[in-house]
Amino acid sequence: RKEVEQDPGPFNVPEGATVAFNCTYSNSASQSFFWYRQDCRKEPKLLMSVYSSGNEDGRFTAQLNRASQYISLLIRDSKLSDSATYLCVVTHRGYQKVTFGTGTKLQVIP
Amino acid sequence: DTAVSQTPKYLVTQMGNDKSIKCEQNLGHDTMYWYKQDSKKFLKIMFSYNNKELIINETVPNRFSPKSPDKAHLNLHINSLELGDSAVYFCASSQDGVSKFFGPGTRLTVL
Numbered sequence: 001r002k003e004v005e006q007d008p009g010p011f012n013v014p015e016g017a018t019v020a021f022n023c024t025y026s027n028s029a030s031q032s033f034f035w036y037r038q039d040c041r042k043e044p045k046l047l048m049s050v051y052s053s054g055n056e057d058g059r060f061t062a063q064l065n066r067a068s069q070y071i072s073l074l075i076r077d078s079k080l081s082d083s084a085t086y087l088c089v090v091t092h093r094g095y096q097k098v099t100f101g102t103g104t105k106l107q108v109i110p
Numbered sequence: 111d112t113a114v115s116q117t118p119k120y121l122v123t124q125m126g127n128d129k130s131i132k133c134e135q136n137l138g139h140d141t142m143y144w145y146k147q148d149s150k151k152f153l154k155i156m157f158s159y160n161n162k163e164l165i166i167n168e169t170v171p172n173r174f175s176p177k178s179p180d181k182a183h184l185n186l187h188i189n190s191l192e193l194g195d196s197a198v199y200f201c202a203s204s205q206d207g208v209s210k211f212f213g214p215g216t217r218l219t220v221l
Binding site: 032034042043044045046049085087091098100102103 | 150151152153154155200207208209210211212213214215
């Protein structure tokens with residue numbers, strides 16, 4: 001089983017839709033969780049951290065479920081500019097071990 | 111103004127050649143990294159340096175040798191390039207090990 005798994009997609013959604021991605025991780029000792037965004041042929045950029053209690057940043061909501069070992073990202077009111085690949089990142093051993101998922105591709109359609 | 115810069119942006123070379131990629135960050139971060147992203151978009155850490163000292167060295171062929179002359183620079187030298195080395199190489203820096211700032215990437219093509 002891969003350490004971090006994501007559905008590669010693509011998720012094709014119309015503008016204004018709500019879309020959610022999950023990311024599962026295999027190591028129960030994982031400590032910190034993040035979502036990064038990567039545009040086509042660009043570098044990854046930190047989107048948001050994921051806290052145990054869940055957290056929100058504008059249209060984006062991140063949740064962590066330690067019991068089932070997954071994190072999720074919800075995007076409300078999708079914009080064309082949200083089209084990108086969303087990478088899930090999991091760390092443990094005090095950030096010494098950082099594992100990226102292979103990403104979920106989102107395409108927002110006009 | 112670029113926080114993390116890499117040169118060159120594109121590198122096309124023949125098998126067996128030796129090449130270097132340079133990375134510089136002006137964020138004052140203590141930790142720098144090299145990542146490799148293959149054709150399947152899998153982003154994998156190769157090396158991590160903290161204040162010029164190697165702290166992470168994942169399973170990478172010893173043809174790859176990182177060098178950090180100071181904490182703002184982390185270069186990557188690759189000997190005897192192979193076809194499988196073709197990928198995008200990203201440099202990154204971080205102060206807290208959490209928020210990583212990535213460079214624009216170097217797209218390496220080995221022919």
